Amino acid sequence: xxxxxxxxxxxxxxxxxxxxxxxxxxxxxxxxxxxxxxxxxxxxxxxxxxxxxxxxxxxxxxxxxxxxxxxxxxxxxxxxxxxxxxxxxxxxxxxxxxxxxxxxxxxxxxxxxxxxxxxxxxxxxxxxxxxxxxxxxxxxxxxxxxxxxxxxxxxxxxxxxxxxxxxxxxxxxxxxxxxxxxxxxxxxxxxxxxxxxxxxxxxxxxxxxxxxxxxxxxxxxxxxxxxxxxxxxxxxxxxxxxxxxxxxxxxxxxxxxxxxxxxxxxxxxxxxxxxxxxxxxxxxxxxxxxxxxxxxxxxxxxxxxxxxxxxxxxxxxxxxxxxxxxxxxxxxxxxxxxxxxxxxxxxxxxxxxxxxxxxxxxxxxxxxxxxxxxxxxxxxxxxxxxxxxxxxxxxxxxxxxxxxxxxxxxxxxxxxxxxxxxxxxxxxxxxxxxxxxxxxxxxxxxxxxxxxxxxxxxxxxxxxxxxxxxxxxxxxxxxxxxxxxxxxxxxxxxxx
Amino acid sequence: xxxxxxxxxxxxxxxxxxxxxxxxxxxxxxxxxxxxxxxxxxxxxxxxxxxxxxxxxxxxxxxxxxxxxxxxxxxxxxxxxxxxxxxxxxxxxxxxxxxxxxxxxxxxxxxxxxxxxxxxxxxxxxxxxxxxxxxxxxxxxxxxxxxxxxxxxxxxxxxxxxxxxxxxxxxxxxxxxxxxxxxxxxxxxxxxxxxxxxxxxxxxxxxxxxxxxxxxxxxxxxxxxxxxxxxxxxxxxxxxxxxxxxxxxxxxxxxxxxxxxxxxxxxxxxxxxxxxxxxxxxxxxxxxxxxxxxxxxxxxxxxxxxxxxxxxxxxxxxxxxxxxxxxxxxxxxxxxxxxxxxxxxxxxxxxxxxxxxxxxxxxxxxxxxxxxxxxxxxxxxxxxxxxxxxxxxxxxxxxxxxxxxxxxxxxxxxxxxxxxxxxxxxxxxxxxxxxxxxxxxxxxxxxxxxxxxxxxxxxxxxxxxxxxxxxxxxxxxxxxxxxxxxxxxxxxxxxx
Numbered sequence: 001x002x003x004x005x006x007x008x009x010x011x012x013x014x015x016x017x018x019x020x021x022x023x024x025x026x027x028x029x030x031x032x033x034x035x036x037x038x039x040x041x042x043x044x045x046x047x048x049x050x051x052x053x054x055x056x057x058x059x060x061x062x063x064x065x066x067x068x069x070x071x072x073x074x075x076x077x078x079x080x081x082x083x084x085x086x087x088x089x090x091x092x093x094x095x096x097x098x099x100x101x102x103x104x105x106x107x108x109x110x111x112x113x114x115x116x117x118x119x120x121x122x123x124x125x126x127x128x129x130x131x132x133x134x135x136x137x138x139x140x141x142x143x144x145x146x147x148x149x150x151x152x153x154x155x156x157x158x159x160x161x162x163x164x165x166x167x168x169x170x171x172x173x174x175x176x177x178x179x180x181x182x183x184x185x186x187x188x189x190x191x192x193x194x195x196x197x198x199x200x201x202x203x204x205x206x207x208x209x210x211x212x213x214x215x216x217x218x219x220x221x222x223x224x225x226x227x228x229x230x231x232x233x234x235x236x237x238x239x240x241x242x243x244x245x246x247x248x249x250x251x252x253x254x255x256x257x258x259x260x261x262x263x264x265x266x267x268x269x270x271x272x273x274x275x276x277x278x279x280x281x282x283x284x285x286x287x288x289x290x291x292x293x294x295x296x297x298x299x300x301x302x303x304x305x306x307x308x309x310x311x312x313x314x315x316x317x318x319x320x321x322x323x324x325x326x327x328x329x330x331x332x333x334x335x336x337x338x339x340x341x342x343x344x345x346x347x348x349x350x351x352x353x354x355x356x357x358x359x360x361x362x363x364x365x366x367x368x369x370x371x372x373x374x375x376x377x378x379x380x381x382x383x384x385x386x387x388x389x390x391x392x393x394x395x396x397x398x399x400x401x402x403x404x405x406x407x408x409x410x411x412x413x414x415x416x417x418x419x420x421x422x423x424x425x426x427x428x429x430x431x432x433x434x435x436x437x438x439x440x441x442x443x444x445x446x447x448x449x450x451x452x453x454x455x456x457x458x459x460x461x462x463x464x465x466x467x468x469x470x471x472x473x474x475x476x477x478x479x480x481x482x483x484x485x486x487x488x489x490x491x492x493x494x495x496x
Numbered sequence: 497x498x499x500x501x502x503x504x505x506x507x508x509x510x511x512x513x514x515x516x517x518x519x520x521x522x523x524x525x526x527x528x529x530x531x532x533x534x535x536x537x538x539x540x541x542x543x544x545x546x547x548x549x550x551x552x553x554x555x556x557x558x559x560x561x562x563x564x565x566x567x568x569x570x571x572x573x574x575x576x577x578x579x580x581x582x583x584x585x586x587x588x589x590x591x592x593x594x595x596x597x598x599x600x601x602x603x604x605x606x607x608x609x610x611x612x613x614x615x616x617x618x619x620x621x622x623x624x625x626x627x628x629x630x631x632x633x634x635x636x637x638x639x640x641x642x643x644x645x646x647x648x649x650x651x652x653x654x655x656x657x658x659x660x661x662x663x664x665x666x667x668x669x670x671x672x673x674x675x676x677x678x679x680x681x682x683x684x685x686x687x688x689x690x691x692x693x694x695x696x697x698x699x700x701x702x703x704x705x706x707x708x709x710x711x712x713x714x715x716x717x718x719x720x721x722x723x724x725x726x727x728x729x730x731x732x733x734x735x736x737x738x739x740x741x742x743x744x745x746x747x748x749x750x751x752x753x754x755x756x757x758x759x760x761x762x763x764x765x766x767x768x769x770x771x772x773x774x775x776x777x778x779x780x781x782x783x784x785x786x787x788x789x790x791x792x793x794x795x796x797x798x799x800x801x802x803x804x805x806x807x808x809x810x811x812x813x814x815x816x817x818x819x820x821x822x823x824x825x826x827x828x829x830x831x832x833x834x835x836x837x838x839x840x841x842x843x844x845x846x847x848x849x850x851x852x853x854x855x856x857x858x859x860x861x862x863x864x865x866x867x868x869x870x871x872x873x874x875x876x877x878x879x880x881x882x883x884x885x886x887x888x889x890x891x892x893x894x895x896x897x898x899x900x901x902x903x904x905x906x907x908x909x910x911x912x913x914x915x916x917x918x919x920x921x922x923x924x925x926x927x928x929x930x931x932x933x934x935x936x937x938x939x940x941x942x943x944x945x946x947x948x949x950x951x952x953x954x955x956x957x958x959x960x961x962x963x964x965x966x967x968x969x970x971x972x973x974x975x976x977x978x979x980x981x982x983x984x985x986x987x988x989x990x991x992x
Contacts, residue, residue: 013880015597015813015965016584022529026522028602032609033518046621050849053625060647062633062873065880069602072874076606080867083622087612088512095619095839100611101511106524106565110572112604113528115596116583117816123591125542126579129549137558151556160656163859171703183707186683199835200860206832207667207858209705211679257839313861317511320613321861336702339695342951343591343753343959353546362703362858363659364696365809365817371576377558378568384509384561455838463839469511 013066024069031073032105035081036088039470043447044089048082090470091449091479096257096285096419097467101317103379107372108319114371119364121354122346128355131158131370135324137377138312141291141385145303148326155330157360158369160321162284164362165309167204168325170249172332173278173306174208177248179335190240191249192216194228194263196256196456198282216240222457225414226261228252234271241275249278252305254298255286258454259413259421259461262286265301273304278332281308284323286417288315289393292386298416306332315389315418315467318376322369325360334359392418395476396466402480408487412461419465421454424487433460435490442486449479509562520565527569528601531577532584535966539943540585544578586966587945587975592753592781592915593963597813599875603868604815610867615860617850618842624851627654627866631820633873634808637787637881641799644822651826653856654865656817658780660858661805663700664821666745668828669774669802670704673744675831686736687745688712690724690759692752692952694778712736718953721910722755724748726763733771745774748801750794751782754950755909755917755957758782761797769800774828777804780819782913784811785889788882794912802828811885811914811963814872818865821856830855888914891972892962898976904983908957915961917950920983929956931986938982945975 014020056079067075087098118127135156136149146152159165170191177189191210193201195217205215216236220226237247250272252263265281272279281287281302287310289295302308309325312318327333338359340349348354358364377385396418403409403422410425424439426432440453440462451464466476510516552575563571583594614623631652632645642648655661666687673685687706689697691713701711712732716722733743746768748759761777768775777798779786783806786795798804805821808814823829834855836845844850854860873881892914899905899918906921920935922928936949936958947960962972 013876013883015599015876015884016532017598018529018532021532021598021601022525024598024602025525025529025605028605028609029518029521029525032605033514033521035609036512036514036517045618048621050617050621050844050847051625053622053629057629060632061636061878063877065877067874067877069875072871075874076867080610080622080626083620083625084610084612085618085620087610087620095613098611098613102513102517102520103511105517105608106520108608109521109524109528109605112601112608112815113524113531114576114580114582114584115594115815116580117591117594121546122541122581124579124581124583125544125546126549126576129547129579130576133549133553136556140557161859161861163861167703167858186705199837199840203833203835203858207663208703209682257837311861319608319611320863321859337699339699341695341753343948344695346948348546351546362663362699363657363817365657365659365807367816371572375568378563378571379565380509380511381559381561381563382557387509388511452839452842 027069027073039086039089042081042086042089044086044091044450045444045447046083046085047447053079053083085450088468088470090468090472090475092468093464093466093479094450094452096314096465098320099313099315099317099467100319100469101376103376104317104319104372107375110371110375111368114368116368117365118368119358119366120344120346120349120356122348127366127368127370128357130374131357132355134370134373134377135326138324138373139326141382142287142299143296144308144326147328148308154326154328155355156324156326157357158373159323159325159361161323162198162282162309162311163200163204165323165325166200166251166280166282167207168333168337168361169278169280169307170204170208172336173249175336176332177246181246185246187214188244188246189248190214190216190245191251192218192233192236192247193251194218194220194253196220196226196258196261197251197253198257198284201251220261226256226259226456228263228268230264230267230271233268237271237275247275247277249280251280251282254281254283255417258456260286260416260419261413262298262416265299265305269301269304279305281305283308283310285311285314288312289389289417292389295417312373316376317380317385317388317469318373322372330360337361392467395471395473396420398473399464399466399476399480406484412456412459418467419463421461421463423459423461429459435494436460436462438490438494439487442490443483446482446486448482523565523569535582535585538577538582538585540582540587540946541940541943542579542581543943549575549579581946584964584966586964586968586971588964589960589962589975590946590948592810592961594816595809595811595813595963596815596965597872599872600813600815600868603871606867606871607864610864612864614862614864615854616840616842616845616852618844623862623864623866624853626870627853628851630866630869630873631822634820634869635822637878638783638795639792640804640822643824644804650822650824651851652820652822653853654869655819655821655857657819658694658778658805658807659696659700661819661821662696662747662776662778663703664829664833664857665774665776665803666700666704668832669745671832672828673742677742681742683710684740684742685744686710686712686741687747688714688729688732688743689747690714690716690749692716692722692754692757693747693749694753694780697747716757722752722757722952724759724764726760726767729764730767733767743771743773745776747776747778750777750779751913754952756782756912756915757909758794758912761795761801765797765800775801777801779804779806781807781810784808785885785913788885791913808869812872813876813881813884813965814869818868826856833857888963891967891969892916894969895960895962895972895976902980908952908955914963915959917957917959919955919957925955931990932956932958934986934990935983938986939979942978942982944978
């Protein structure tokens with residue numbers, strides 16, 4: 001065998017040489033630090049045209065030979081940066097922030113460095129056990145009942161996004177109900193949501209095999225602040241039962257995407273529980289804010305739901321993607337999502353003593369999300385995390401105050417968290433819609449700030465979400481001045 | 497308004513201060529570089545016991561006040577590292593490798609640094625346009641027909657994992673068929689796969705609303721090298737049609753998880769096409785190897801399928817999670833997965849000139865995967881990427897040769913790529929299964945290497961996948977010596 005033993009690797013480049021890794025990674029750290037330092041020089045919303053990249057990089061093939069890191073970073077600057085909408089820019093106020101922090105970056109580096117795939121306990125026990133720790137820690141910060149924690153009778157899991165959390169709970173609830181009533185009743189099952197529920201519920205229902213006839217979208221009203229009305233829910237359920245349908249799943253939202261409306265968990269679960277409806281709470285954005293005692297009341301009633309999820313990458317400084325899902329009865333998920341092929345069998349799993357998170361999610365592969373959350377919680381501590389959120393809420397209050405003082409504008413929905421919904425106010429709705437669309441276009445075209453709109457009951461609304469990691473009061477104040485100036489400009493242009 | 501304008505941010509820590517970011521990120525780079533440098537000192541398979549972490553970190557809450565980075569990294573070393581199964585260790589031969597490279601790490605840093613959420617074109621045009629570029633480049637390396645590329649009539653998308661790619665195509669194919677035949681035929685649809693198909697197909701089918709009665713698992717045989725037989729498929733389809741079922745989806749595999757079997761795409765599509773069955777190719781592991789001309793023949797027939805996916809994190813140096821899915825007709829996905837709520841409406845989308853990848857996947861949020869693949873391709877160039885793969889295949893050949901030379905062992909399936917299936921050979925199958933299980937236990941307990949087993953037709957098989965980024969010939973040779981020594985030990989202990 002001696003002849004085989006010669007070293008034959010010399011001609012091959014090392015994909016990971018520790019010292020080359022060190023040198024190059026240091027360069028990229030500096031590149032990113034410089035990007036953050038200079039971020040205010042870029043237009044917040046990318047101003048490129050569709051197809052810009054192909055025009056700049058027409059090559060139809062990857063290069064044959066290596067390019068240097070310097071060359072690559074130059075290309076990043078020339079071709080990528082102009083096409084970036086800068087989510088870390090202090091004047092990024094669109095969607096919900098991709099909440100980030102230095103600690104989250106460090107956590108992602110560690111996750112990327114270890115580069116493990118923690119689908120079951122054995123494949124890296126630390127991935128599973130640290131995840132069990134951090135979801136309990138976060139649950140404790142939120143004052144979730146013990147019934148949702150591993151230290152109690154439930155448990156949590158880190159998924160990528162709320163879309164996955166909703167799909168998993170929907171499938172778990174679906175199968176639980178079908179085991180009870182028989183698979184032939186599939187087409188009779190009904191999912192409930194409000195007309196303000198995030199689109200991911202409809203998408204998940206569709207993926208899980210439901211048609212529009214299985215989805216009840218309950219209308220909300222301005223007078224009820226766009227929250228799901230328990231009474232409307234009761235009527236819808238009653239009507240469905242009379243028509244031979246079988247209610248099985250309700251998605252309630254804490255902080256809707258359009259206006260941050262809050263569905264009342266206590267009264268809704270009181271309606272749902274007699275019908276054994278699985279109640280899931282989508283607290284994607286606003287859930288994290290409930291770590292502040294003064295905001296915790298928005299979660300009142302959570303003790304009666306089956307599951308709740310929030311995106312730690314929206315307001316918990318943890319960078320996409322990282323969604324935390326807690327369940328009172330994780331076995332519903334495991335019954336639907338477990339698989340145990342021979343190549344994943346192992347003594348630890350067979351012992352029943354360990355959690356295999358692959359059975360709590362759609363995919364098999366899973367990143368080491370937990371270390372990111374752990375580093376975030378340890379780096380800042382609970383007090384600072386609450387301060388960060390309060391700071392965002394305070395800045396949103398400030399913006400709200402400034403809107404209130406300008407008679408030309410109005411607030412469209414109450415501000416509950418870090419988001420404000422406002423518009424130029426006109427007597428005529430159509431005109432108002434046109435003018436606000438024009439105003440938003442001017443704001444975004446300016447490159448100085450980026451916001452998006454929503455439409456609530458036919459009304460075009462400008463949304464400003466204040467949650468950027470670099471956003472300070474001066475940015476919020478100057479952004480409001482920009483809005484005022486551009487409103488003036490738009491009104492002059494339209495001859496008003 | 498002057499009174500509001502005062503700066504009121506001083507008391508709040510900056511979640512991203514560029515200079516603090518720089519200092520801390522440099523420290524973590526060194527931590528990871530040192531980890532790689534010393535990686536061989538750790539047992540490959542973590543040796544901790546279930547619950548080890550909670551015993552070491554009994555705190556029920558996150559800390560109230562910040563901990564220093566030094567303290568956190570110390571905790572990573574003390575509590576996390578022992579619970580890591582070191583996927584980057586040169587003697588990690590289990591599952592499929594979590595293929596990593598320095599370039600992938602740099603790409604992930606950039607992705608994490610920009611921290612954008614590229615769900616639609618507007619939210620960061622570079623995310624979408626760079627993705628369109630790299631999937632075309634990779635498709636070109638694989639010599640996929642133009643019908644799968646954006647530069648032709650199809651297109652590709654980067655998802656997290658194969659599980660998602662299969663679920664998306666399954667849902668797209670399902671809905672396409674149901675639009676044709678009516679939703680009331682849902683329960684009559686049939687999915688085809690072999691008994692060697694990855695478990696994610698069954699899970700995806702289940703999520704998408706199918707029961708066991710909708711899934712045909714076709715038996716493979718040793719004589720046909722565990723590949724799906726076109727003839728068996730034909731018989732199954734025929735029988736289903738006679739029984740009133742409607743065939744609609746076939747999952748073929750290039751490089752099965754158990755033995756790296758290759759389903760023959762040409763003959764299978766010939767059987768499937770007359771029935772308008774959507775054929776998806778799961779090339780999760782082995783697909784990347786087909787960038788080498790001498791291995792490309794395994795993809796022959798791909799020109800006739802509907803979709804193909806591979807994990808660039810398995811053999812394309814790109815770190816989990818990153819799955820590339822190409823489709824001839826992306827509209828099937830878009831018809832099933834599109835959503836267009838008011839808060840995502842924008843002029844670019846309305847113009848129809850841009851791709852919004854949110855409509856090509858299950859989730860809304862999406863990371864900037866493309867920059868990682870781009871940096872990998874530019875850093876190494878096509879020639880080196882092929883060399884890396886050839887080097888792994890060569891080392892697997894070497895291992896295969898060494899197994900062949902030892903009469904006590906046998907190869908269980910032909911080696912097609914970088915994986916070898918072997919076992920201690922005994923006349924009695926039960927005894928062989930027991931002895932090989934004992935041998936594998938000894939290998940993994942030693943901490944010197946980590947492999948897993950599979951079971952094929954009742955036979956316990958040891959799998960060694962050679963694709964580690966730090967694996968060199970000397971590791972493969974010494975691992976074989978270890979296997980021989982432990983086989984000796986096990987046989988002595990069992991009195992053989």
